[in-house]
Amino acid sequence: MTDDKKTRGIQSPPIAMDAKMKEIMTGYYIEAKTAADSGKQVAWITSGGPVEPLIAMDIIPVYPENHGAMIGASKMGGALCEQAEAMGYSGDLCSYARSDIASSVTNGGPIGGLPRPDMLVACNNICGTVMKWYEVLARYFDVPLFIFDTPMCHTDYHEESKRYVKQQVLEYVAFLEQVTGKKLDYDRMDHVGKLSLEGQRYWQAVLDTAASRPSPLTAFDGFYHLALIVTLRGTQVAVDYYRDLLAEMKDRVAKGIGAVPNEHYRLLWDNLPIWYRLKWLSNKFAAHDAALVADTYNTAWCRSLRYIEDGNFLDSMAEGYTRMYLNIGVDQMADTIIEMAEKYSVDGLVMHSNRSCKPYSFGQYDIQRMVRERLGIPCLLIESHMVDERSFSEAQTETRIDAFMELIRNRA
Amino acid sequence: MNELDHFLEAADQPERYGAGIKAGGTPVLGYLCSYAPEEIIHAAGVHPLRLFGTLESTLHADSHLQAYCCSLARGVLETALDGTLEFLDGAVFPHTCDTIQRLSDIWRLNTPFDFFADVVHPVRLDAGFAREYLEDTLQRFKRELEAWSGSKIDDAALARSIETFNTARKRLDDLYRMRSRDPGCISGSRVSSIVKASMILNRDELPGRLSRLLEEIESGRYRTGATDDRKRLLVAGSLCDHPDFYSMVENLGGVVVWDDLCTGSRAFDGFIDPSGDPVKAIARRYFERRPCPSKHLSNTARAEALASMAEEHGVQGIIFFLLKFCDPHAFDYPYLKEYLEAKNIPVTLIEVEDSLPPEGQLTTRLETFIYTL
Numbered sequence: 001m002t003d004d005k006k007t008r009g010i011q012s013p014p015i016a017m018d019a020k021m022k023e024i025m026t027g028y029y030i031e032a033k034t035a036a037d038s039g040k041q042v043a044w045i046t047s048g049g050p051v052e053p054l055i056a057m058d059i060i061p062v063y064p065e066n067h068g069a070m071i072g073a074s075k076m077g078g079a080l081c082e083q084a085e086a087m088g089y090s091g092d093l094c095s096y097a098r099s100d101i102a103s104s105v106t107n108g109g110p111i112g113g114l115p116r117p118d119m120l121v122a123c124n125n126i127c128g129t130v131m132k133w134y135e136v137l138a139r140y141f142d143v144p145l146f147i148f149d150t151p152m153c154h155t156d157y158h159e160e161s162k163r164y165v166k167q168q169v170l171e172y173v174a175f176l177e178q179v180t181g182k183k184l185d186y187d188r189m190d191h192v193g194k195l196s197l198e199g200q201r202y203w204q205a206v207l208d209t210a211a212s213r214p215s216p217l218t219a220f221d222g223f224y225h226l227a228l229i230v231t232l233r234g235t236q237v238a239v240d241y242y243r244d245l246l247a248e249m250k251d252r253v254a255k256g257i258g259a260v261p262n263e264h265y266r267l268l269w270d271n272l273p274i275w276y277r278l279k280w281l282s283n284k285f286a287a288h289d290a291a292l293v294a295d296t297y298n299t300a301w302c303r304s305l306r307y308i309e310d311g312n313f314l315d316s317m318a319e320g321y322t323r324m325y326l327n328i329g330v331d332q333m334a335d336t337i338i339e340m341a342e343k344y345s346v347d348g349l350v351m352h353s354n355r356s357c358k359p360y361s362f363g364q365y366d367i368q369r370m371v372r373e374r375l376g377i378p379c380l381l382i383e384s385h386m387v388d389e390r391s392f393s394e395a396q397t398e399t400r401i402d403a404f405m406e407l408i409r410n411r412a
Numbered sequence: 413m414n415e416l417d418h419f420l421e422a423a424d425q426p427e428r429y430g431a432g433i434k435a436g437g438t439p440v441l442g443y444l445c446s447y448a449p450e451e452i453i454h455a456a457g458v459h460p461l462r463l464f465g466t467l468e469s470t471l472h473a474d475s476h477l478q479a480y481c482c483s484l485a486r487g488v489l490e491t492a493l494d495g496t497l498e499f500l501d502g503a504v505f506p507h508t509c510d511t512i513q514r515l516s517d518i519w520r521l522n523t524p525f526d527f528f529a530d531v532v533h534p535v536r537l538d539a540g541f542a543r544e545y546l547e548d549t550l551q552r553f554k555r556e557l558e559a560w561s562g563s564k565i566d567d568a569a570l571a572r573s574i575e576t577f578n579t580a581r582k583r584l585d586d587l588y589r590m591r592s593r594d595p596g597c598i599s600g601s602r603v604s605s606i607v608k609a610s611m612i613l614n615r616d617e618l619p620g621r622l623s624r625l626l627e628e629i630e631s632g633r634y635r636t637g638a639t640d641d642r643k644r645l646l647v648a649g650s651l652c653d654h655p656d657f658y659s660m661v662e663n664l665g666g667v668v669v670w671d672d673l674c675t676g677s678r679a680f681d682g683f684i685d686p687s688g689d690p691v692k693a694i695a696r697r698y699f700e701r702r703p704c705p706s707k708h709l710s711n712t713a714r715a716e717a718l719a720s721m722a723e724e725h726g727v728q729g730i731i732f733f734l735l736k737f738c739d740p741h742a743f744d745y746p747y748l749k750e751y752l753e754a755k756n757i758p759v760t761l762i763e764v765e766d767s768l769p770p771e772g773q774l775t776t777r778l779e780t781f782i783y784t785l
């Protein structure tokens with residue numbers, strides 16, 4: 001069967017908010033790229049980093065990881081990664097890091113590189129890679145680097161970690177005040193904190209609508225609509241956007257519009273997206289009447305909701321940011337996946353074994369076993385480097401998806 | 413048996429040696445990273461054994477770790493799962509790289525040992541309050557160890573332990589310095605086995621053994637017969653558990669006179685202040701010794717440290733000996749290379765999967781490098 005035949009007639013009505021997303025992101029990048037003209041400072045920050053104080057201080061946050069996703073989606077990752085390798089960076093390193101380091105030097109990529117940073121903020125609640133990567137950036141741009149060190153919570157969040165992270169929150173504010181020469185306005189900070197929580201709640205509610213049958217959106221849609229909870233968390237724009245998106249999803253649910261027209265099978269995705277194959281994968285699964293209704297990546301930005309207190313953002317964010325999805329033990333990650341599998345009634349688990357991301361991928365075999373034992377559902381493993389398209393084997397992946405779907409069909 | 417043989421034997425069969433200690437009635441805890449607080453383990457009357465894993469088949473580990481995992485983590489997990497480490501009472505996982513961090517979870521969930529502890533070190537070595545955090549973390553570890561062993565670790569035991577480790581580390585430093593002055597006094601592969609063995613042998617006996625070993629070396633009985641016109645090299649990386657590598661370098665007209673390895677000088681770098689609170693003093697050493705790339709002291713700390721080591725020991729070239737899939741080291745390499753070459757210190761890179769690259773390839777590479785120095 002050719003790809004064409006498989007995908008024909010499986011298009012659902014597009015999500016109307018797609019266009020709005022594009023507009024907001026374009027505006028955001030234009031503002032960031034012209035920051036110097038408007039006298040604003042730019043901070044590069046990791047995706048799991050504490051962005052709210054930046055927003056409260058009028059610093060424009062820029063996310064190399066979001067940029068990496070765009071590079072991947074536009075299939076420019078391979079070339080940039082190759083340049084990084086020519087600079088001496090091993091091809092086994094995270095492809096976000098490789099493509100971003102190369103783009104910093106060459107201004108390559110779909111938007112001609114990111115605006116030059118005035119400061120760097122790396123929070124290691126997602127990995128140790130970001131620290132090494134941002135050290136490279138700090139040397140290259142010769143700007144101050146703040147490392148927000150969130151001790152790994154293998155099993156617990158200890159008292160001493162709590163103290164250590166809280167001390168860093170204070171130090172972080174002092175760092176920002178020093179770099180900007182301005183004082184943090186604590187009322188404004190409270191307000192930004194509220195907006196951040198509100199945005200996260202709406203985003204979680206959007207993802208929750210996928211529990212309906214058929215699901216109004218898939219994880220692939222989520223990967224696209226995720227951009228604002230990463231880049232504009234803590235702003236009114238993000239709150240409004242997700243409120244409207246939620247309304248649209250509820251409307252689709254009411255009308256019985258599914259993201260996959262003949263949704264028969266429901267799957268759960270683990271790990272980062274394979275950015276250069278989103279559409280291909282989405283069509284591939286849709287052709288099997290399968291919808292990826294949930295995933296561990298989109299929800300990672302809502303996890304802190306359970307730890308952050310309303311009205312006490314700055315203080316409680318220490319815990320919220322430390323107990324991020326990747327900063328916990330493999331068994332807790334498995335529990336989360338099993339909970340989600342039940343909540344979204346899935347028939348199978350698709351794990352992206354991501355050569356770029358060791359902290360997300362090592363442990364997947366064990367999670368797979370736990371999921372099989374506790375839920376008895378089939379699991380599929382697809383290997384790639386998330387933005388380095390040179391590493392992807394289409395034929396092999398296709399065969400494995402077909403075999404996996406066959407297994408699911410036979411169980412049904 | 414002369415002293416050297418004790419060291420060589422232990423380095424050759426760490427597990428056998430560990431099993432012997434256990435059979436003698438001393439509990440044994442394993443660790444695979446130089447950030448493990450050996451002094452506290454030792455003060456609890458427990459033997460700290462550094463694990464090196466296996467370079468052979470890793471069938472068991474392969475069903476827990478993908479192919480893109482470094483050979484150290486994979487090899488050590490294999491020995492835990494295939495029964496090689498049966499005698500072990502448990503393991504200690506300091507927080508360092510992403511790989512060890514996940515290995516810790518996998519270990520906790522899949523191995524049968526009695527004791528397990530994560531010691532979540534700070535990543536930042538540049539903040540005063542990170543020291544307090546580490547002190548608290550080490551105190552927690554000490555409490556966990558006490559709860560498990562059923563007896564208190566008092567300050568006197570810690571002080572004795574500190575003294576033992578300080579002395580052993582000092583002697584290893586003496587050995588390195590002796591060899592830096594006189595590289596022909598003993599071969600490089602033997603030196604690497606000696607440092608390795610010092611993480612395996614009974615620590616109470618270690619200072620005495622090292623003293624006697626130094627005397628044996630001074631007596632000239634291990635002289636290699638090589639002349640002093642060899643090119644002086646430094647090896648940098650995580651670990652190098654390949655004694656053959658050193659002989660290869662020596663056969664090609666070079667000699668490794670110093671290293672920056674976690675199974676080398678980083679393991680004995682840094683002194684613990686014997687006065688004052690022992691746990692505080694142990695914590696302080698981690699901030700003062702040369703950092704691994706998984707820690708942040710400053711953006712340039714490692715480059716400066718390498719350049720000063722090179723200068724101090726008259727090093728003519730640096731070989732980066734990196735394990736494939738070792739992210740922290742791979743991230744530092746391009747910058748270190750640039751920095752060192754700007755200081756007229758040539759560098760080369762050898763990437764090792766599990767075994768050394770094919771002999772011909774490696775020889776050509778080393779030969780060319782050594783020749784151009």
Ligand code: SF4
Pocket residue numbers: 065094095096097126127128129130272356357358359360
């Ligand atoms: S993809 Fe993984 S390794 Fe890369 S920056 Fe993200 S969390 Fe870190």
Ligand code: SF4
Pocket residue numbers: 444445446447508509649650651674704705706
């Ligand atoms: S290089 Fe450093 S962090 Fe890595 S295993 Fe060795 S001591 Fe531990």
Ligand code: SF4
Pocket residue numbers: 482483484485508509510511512650651706735737738739740741
């Ligand atoms: S620091 Fe490198 S060699 Fe050591 S465990 Fe981590 S990845 Fe492996």
